[in-house]
Amino acid sequence: MSAHPTATTPIIEVRGLTKQFRRPMKEPGLKGAVRHLFRPRFADVNAVEDVNLSILPGESVAYVGPNGAGKSTTVKLLTGILVPTSGTVTVSGLTPFENRIENARNIGVVFGQRSQMWWDIPVIESFRLLGDIYEITEDRFAASFGELNDVLELEPLLKVPARQLSLGQRMRCDLAASLLHRPPILYLDEPTIGLDVSVKARFRQFIRYMHRERGLTVMLTSHDLGDIEELCDRMVMIDKGKIVYDGALNEVTARFGWERALHLTLTEPDPSALETASRALAMRTGAVATQPEPTLVTVTFDSREDTSGELIRDLAPLLAVTDIRIEEPSAESIIRRLYEGDLRFDPTDS
Numbered sequence: 001m002s003a004h005p006t007a008t009t010p011i012i013e014v015r016g017l018t019k020q021f022r023r024p025m026k027e028p029g030l031k032g033a034v035r036h037l038f039r040p041r042f043a044d045v046n047a048v049e050d051v052n053l054s055i056l057p058g059e060s061v062a063y064v065g066p067n068g069a070g071k072s073t074t075v076k077l078l079t080g081i082l083v084p085t086s087g088t089v090t091v092s093g094l095t096p097f098e099n100r101i102e103n104a105r106n107i108g109v110v111f112g113q114r115s116q117m118w119w120d121i122p123v124i125e126s127f128r129l130l131g132d133i134y135e136i137t138e139d140r141f142a143a144s145f146g147e148l149n150d151v152l153e154l155e156p157l158l159k160v161p162a163r164q165l166s167l168g169q170r171m172r173c174d175l176a177a178s179l180l181h182r183p184p185i186l187y188l189d190e191p192t193i194g195l196d197v198s199v200k201a202r203f204r205q206f207i208r209y210m211h212r213e214r215g216l217t218v219m220l221t222s223h224d225l226g227d228i229e230e231l232c233d234r235m236v237m238i239d240k241g242k243i244v245y246d247g248a249l250n251e252v253t254a255r256f257g258w259e260r261a262l263h264l265t266l267t268e269p270d271p272s273a274l275e276t277a278s279r280a281l282a283m284r285t286g287a288v289a290t291q292p293e294p295t296l297v298t299v300t301f302d303s304r305e306d307t308s309g310e311l312i313r314d315l316a317p318l319l320a321v322t323d324i325r326i327e328e329p330s331a332e333s334i335i336r337r338l339y340e341g342d343l344r345f346d347p348t349d350s
């Protein structure tokens with residue numbers, strides 16, 4: 001199977017998906033706590049709001065956004081763990097929360113923070129139980145397990161109870177557990193959190209293999225840019241429950257590409273450089289100066305508002321500048337700023 005999706009019917013189809021949580025509004029202090037007991041007040045929060053998403057079989061999609069953006073909530077809606085407040089989810093033709101068991105046959109899930117293995121029994125027993133749950137025949141179990149064992153080197157871990165595994169060992173077992181029944185779809189929610197460099201590399205290699213060679217559809221949430229760059233071609237960005245970007249990973253720069261940074265290296269440390277620069281730029285709306293080092297002033301600006309030439313003309317006479325560098329945004333810097341809550345979304349952009 002090729003890495004590129006050939007089918008045109010989405011395997012995952014999400015329309016107008018909204019999930020509202022009711023959050024208690026407690027006033028601070030004991031008085032507030034007591035008052036809340038007698039007259040609780042709640043606020044409804046949209047964790048996911050009007051999300052539309054179509055994923056084709058064989059795609060590998062990164063789902064990124066800052067803490068609390070709604071990523072895990074979306075994954076839980078896709079797996080059927082959560083019921084939508086409104087909108088529809090269809091996965092391989094099924095509505096997950098209405099057909100949880102049937103849907104489970106089509107999906108594998110790895111939540112980096114939680115294990116799906118039974119804590120106290122040897123790993124191999126967890127695999128066998130999963131085999132029973134998914135009604136995998138003896139032959140298929142042997143084939144499937146054998147393959148996963150080869151790639152993930154599970155052999156030495158099989159007799160160990162899950163609770164005694166290191167994080168990296170546990171992740172290898174969890175990955176195997178999620179793929180034992182050979183589902184066409186794999187959801188990975190922060191799968192590489194806490195993994196060391198070598199385990200992470202092996203993990204990525206394995207997912208890439210399953211995606212490219214086996215046509216596995218992958219949806220990955222991760223704060224690790226390496227995961228995203230190595231595993232995904234498409235990126236969906238979510239912020240405050242809403243999708244703010246959906247497209248090719250390498251086209252994100254075009255979407256947010258109007259952001260620039262101008263780096264001015266100074267001949268010597270200048271404690272007043274920031275103030276001087278900020279004053280000179282006060283009239284320019286999109287330009288903001290910072291001084292990351294004593295001899296460096298960085299101005300981030302909007303290339304639709306200002307040109308680097310204009311900014312250099314403003315600043316060069318006021319500062320002792322030896323070197324000038326203009327930085328265009330990379331996909332990496334854009335994603336990082338999204339995570340830092342620092343990416344500006346301009347509604348006039350599309």
Ligand SMILES: Nc1ncnc2c1ncn2[C@@H]1O[C@H](COP(=O)(O)OP(=O)(O)OP(=O)(O)O)[C@@H](O)[C@H]1O
Nearest residue numbers: 021022023047065066067068069070071072073074
């Ligand atoms: N069971 C719940 N009850 C109430 N609010 C919830 C619940 N689960 C999530 N939320 C809220 O919904 C919002 C989205 O949470 P979610 O876990 O989907 O974020 P996330 O994008 O996965 O963040 P992170 O990067 O930290 O994992 C947050 O504001 C969170 O507090």
Ligand SMILES: [Mg+2]
Nearest residue numbers: 071072073189
């Ligand atoms: Mg999460």
